[in-house]
Amino acid sequence: MCPLWNSPQLLKLPQKLPQSNLAKNTFKPPLSQRGEAFLFMNNALLIADSGSTKTDWIYVAPDGTQTELHTDGINPARDTRIYIYNVVRQLLASPLPSKGGVNNPVVQFTPPLEGKGEAVPLKRGEGKLSIFFYGAGCIAPFSQTVQSVISELLPGCSVQVESDLLGAARALCGNAPGIACILGTGSNSCLYDGKDIVMHTPPLGYILGDEGSGSMLGKTLLNGLFKGLLPQELKQAFCDKYDMTLPDIIQHVYRQPAANTFLASLVPFIAEHRAHPAIHDMLVSAFRLFFERNIAVYQHREMPVNCVGGIAQQFTEEIREAAAAEDMQIGRILRRPIESIVQYHLCGC
Numbered sequence: 210m211c212p213l214w215n216s217p218q219l220l221k222l223p224q225k226l227p228q229s230n231l232a233k234n235t236f237k238p239p240l241s242q243r244g245e246a247f248l249f250m251n252n253a254l255l256i257a258d259s260g261s262t263k264t265d266w267i268y269v270a271p272d273g274t275q276t277e278l279h280t281d282g283i284n285p286a287r288d289t290r291i292y293i294y295n296v297v298r299q300l301l302a303s304p305l306p307s308k309g310g311v312n313n314p315v316v317q318f319t320p321p322l323e324g325k326g327e328a329v330p331l332k333r334g335e336g337k338l339s340i341f342f343y344g345a346g347c348i349a350p351f352s353q354t355v356q357s358v359i360s361e362l363l364p365g366c367s368v369q370v371e372s373d374l375l376g377a378a379r380a381l382c383g384n385a386p387g388i389a390c391i392l393g394t395g396s397n398s399c400l401y402d403g404k405d406i407v408m409h410t411p412p413l414g415y416i417l418g419d420e421g422s423g424s425m426l427g428k429t430l431l432n433g434l435f436k437g438l439l440p441q442e443l444k445q446a447f448c449d450k451y452d453m454t455l456p457d458i459i460q461h462v463y464r465q466p467a468a469n470t471f472l473a474s475l476v477p478f479i480a481e482h483r484a485h486p487a488i489h490d491m492l493v494s495a496f497r498l499f500f501e502r503n504i505a506v507y508q509h510r511e512m513p514v515n516c517v518g519g520i521a522q523q524f525t526e527e528i529r530e531a532a533a534a535e536d537m538q539i540g541r542i543l544r545r546p547i548e549s550i551v552q553y554h555l556c557g558c
């Protein structure tokens with residue numbers, strides 16, 4: 210029976226794997242070339258929602274039991290094949306509960322078991338595990354790297370690799386048409402027909418776009434503080450909290466990697482002072498800009514705008530106010546999409 214679309218899922222306690230700096234210069238041959246076997250339960254489902262820093266996985270066993278796991282992030286537009294291979298192996302080594310209560314890895318690497326009265330190892334083409342991987346950077350031709358790595362490590366499985374934006378659309382809209390948005394460190398949006406993305410406004414990244422994102426909010430905050438557009442008491446509160454001078458900020462933004470992540474790291478200050486009229490106005494203006502430059506082009510103001518992401522969840526009130534000012538309405542808001550993506554696939558959509 211298909212679960213109610215927005216019903217909570219009863220998950221087992223997530224097993225947090227260490228966020229490690231995986232060895233990027235080590236590569237082992239495919240396990241199938243080393244005489245090892247691939248064992249997992251029939252008719253299982255494995256869903257991934259991957260960002261650049263973390264990947265959330267939910268394994269759905271044949272009996273419906275769901276277990277959540279976490280690994281390092283995968284972004285094939287940025288990461289090497291060796292790195293992606295090692296992240297997937299990190300998942301495969303993680304324990305999952307069996308019916309008998311004994312923790313087993315997602316995939317057991319053991320000698321072949323034929324003829325011993327035990328489970329027969331998975332052979333290529335006979336897999337019952339369906340894998341759906343949704344991730345940042347998972348667009349052609351980069352998505353093929355993730356596809357080939359998973360298929361190599363789990364031969365015979367059904368593997369689909371799609372963008373995080375399609376994952377967000379399926380989580381937010383299910384099999385109904387709608388507008389889906391991601392508002393997190395970066396921002397993105399699309400018009401969705403209930404199956405595929407039919408129109409997409411390119412976000413252009415934190416330098417040229419990403420309106421409404423955490424990085425853009427941080428950028429707007431710094432601009433307002435140091436150009437004198439925001440009150441002095443806010444600037445003093447910022448300096449007291451972060452103990453950073455203007456040269457420190459320039460160093461972070463222009464001379465160190467991941468400037469977008471640094472800018473987004475300032476969002477807690479914005480949230481702390483969201484009741485201040487100047488910060489409130491800054492937030493509403495930022496989200497209005499997101500609607501003007503990304504959503505209005507879809508020309509479907511009658512459709513609710515659905516959002517997923519930490520920024521969407523944290524600033525729901527300001528987002529609704531901005532939408533109303535643009536003659537739009539907000540639909541579903543989710544902090545993260547993976548539970549609803551699982552529901553989408555369990556419903557057979």
